[in-house]
Amino acid sequence: MPKCTINDIAKEAGVSKATVSRVLNKPSSVDPNTRERILEIMRKRRYTPSASARNLSRQTSTIVGVIVPEVDNPFFGEILRGITSIVDKHNLTMICVNSDDKAEKDKKALKMFKEQRVAGLLYTPAIDYSKPEEAKEILGLIQDLDTPVVIMDRKLDVFERYDGVFFDDRKSICEATEILINAGHTKVGIFNATMEGILARTRQAGFKDALKKHNISYNKEYCYLGNYTMTKSYQLACEMLESEDCPTAVVTCNNRTSMGFLKALREHNLKLSEDISCIGLDRIEALDIVGNDFNFIRREAKLMGQTAGELMIHRIAFPSEPVQNVFLESEIVIRKL
């Protein structure tokens, strides 16, 4: 069986290729006997229709494009699982590209997606949109795709015309900060990224909300701003722990950040919750082997992926409904304060 196209099947069955095509796409329209005969031949020859030919002819595709900044961050790993569960259910195929948070890679991926004429796009914009032209260019590429788009995790004004799923981090961080304040802490610090990215700004805003609510003045000294990596956070935490005026409680705004903080704590022979309290955003990997007393804001990343997938499916079905922005709430898990 060197190859096997719809023509070969048709020839062997002594019918036209239209009939063969119908067996696959509208079985009820072909005589049961003919149908069975054709199906049998298909099985025998191990016929598999070509996606390219089908897509070309139908002017659609079953591929959905996904862009995430870090596949190997468990947060995005879970998002991918969520997406997969929906995409599989609808017999779609996912192409996932890792952007390393680089706008450059986003562009490359978007061009590739256009070549593939993707049926939809699930997009976590790279955070390094330093220049506005960059964002404009990417917006152009996305419009070019001319397909349903769902923005994930990072709410940027440029993309406000598209559906989106986000976590209400402002609220969560505010609540977390309040919990620390209510526990009696007056010197509450925050580990966050510098204010370039929207995530960092949102989270910082939540932190400020809490302080204002409790009439505590915002002290820049207590803000340790890095870049959401463990090494940077570790370094900042060391500085903090060695400073003369060290907060008694902190909020850490990212799982990597939490890990850097914990590492510094350990190296300074300090005990979590006893010497300094902490609530982190997202659980950290290997939580269990560190001990169970890490407090964190539990964000259901998988749910974000599912929601994004569903929004996309819905948008494919109803292209002209108003734009939807879903904000997912998170739960705060307190083990020990």
Add this chain to the structure above:
Amino acid sequence: MPKCTINDIAKEAGVSKATVSRVLNKPSSVDPNTRERILEIMRKRRYTPSASARNLSRQTSTIVGVIVPEVDNPFFGEILRGITSIVDKHNLTMICVNSDDKAEKDKKALKMFKEQRVAGLLYTPAIDYSKPEEAKEILGLIQDLDTPVVIMDRKLDVFERYDGVFFDDRKSICEATEILINAGHTKVGIFNATMEGILARTRQAGFKDALKKHNISYNKEYCYLGNYTMTKSYQLACEMLESEDCPTAVVTCNNRTSMGFLKALREHNLKLSEDISCIGLDRIEALDIVGNDFNFIRREAKLMGQTAGELMIHRIAFPSEPVQNVFLESEIVIRKL
């Protein structure tokens, strides 16, 4: 610009579509003036050729299929990074499917890959090949693909006709065990999966090799066989620690397994290396926050991905060279014994 095909470009430029096609594929064959004019029109109209049409016509595809059992395991995350680096370089597109170690999902993915007429397959076979017919069926699907295939990580006889990349776990585990023996341990245990899978068997063999070499009898009591999950390993480790005859050193054959072991250790208020020694396969996540004294076999998963990618590229170029099996060596990192 409602849509934009090669015909639209040709019309606007007043040339035949063959010429437009040549601008893209063999630019030297078209007059520089014409070429520039056409390129300009393409830019203006934001023309992007359709991958489906191109693939259909060329009878090839730029998609490579990848199957891994757990995307969210950092080991496979790194493999994917390695693959990406190669695949990107050759302007190919990767479709990655997560099998959850279920043969059923492998089959589904392979069928989808055939529809896509993938240019190559990088395959980590699901471990749950309980029945031989299952393996035969999958082999059939793979042969059907009729494309270069590289087997990753799991060396199964069924796939011996294909290129493969593997870690020499048998050697590594043997060496690790020897290190423990040479450090004076006579009661060395092993945390491994039960013997269904090839990985578990290979590792167990390495363990036995070391014992035999040092004339230590193989004691089944010291073999804690589970399923490479943290929970199971934790449970086994608890049993071990509470048993009357507990090994003084263990080898843990998987990162999740190591984590379960460490958790149990911690809950029993035992100190790693002081109370019981351990060498694990693969580093564990969050190593740094736990402390630096976890010994492990460092496997360069990224290298496995790269090698697999390169083998595939090579096989595409030279289809009839003899099958290659690459065995990657690992380094053992000892922090504290």
Add this chain to the structure above:
DNA sequence: AAAAACAATGTAACCGGTTACAATAACCAC
């Protein structure tokens, strides 16, 4: 029994590219 409706199938155009081959024009050698 003629007209109308329906079921099953075939015909042929189309999707958007690629490419072998043909055609034309310009150039070169002798």
Add this chain to the structure above:
DNA sequence: GTGGTTATTGTAACCGGTTACATTGTTTTT
């Protein structure tokens, strides 16, 4: 000036499907 190259472009078939429309035979309606 004739024959032979070479450079540039066009023509048309093809890749493997889908689908509107036409055709044929059968059944139903009246």
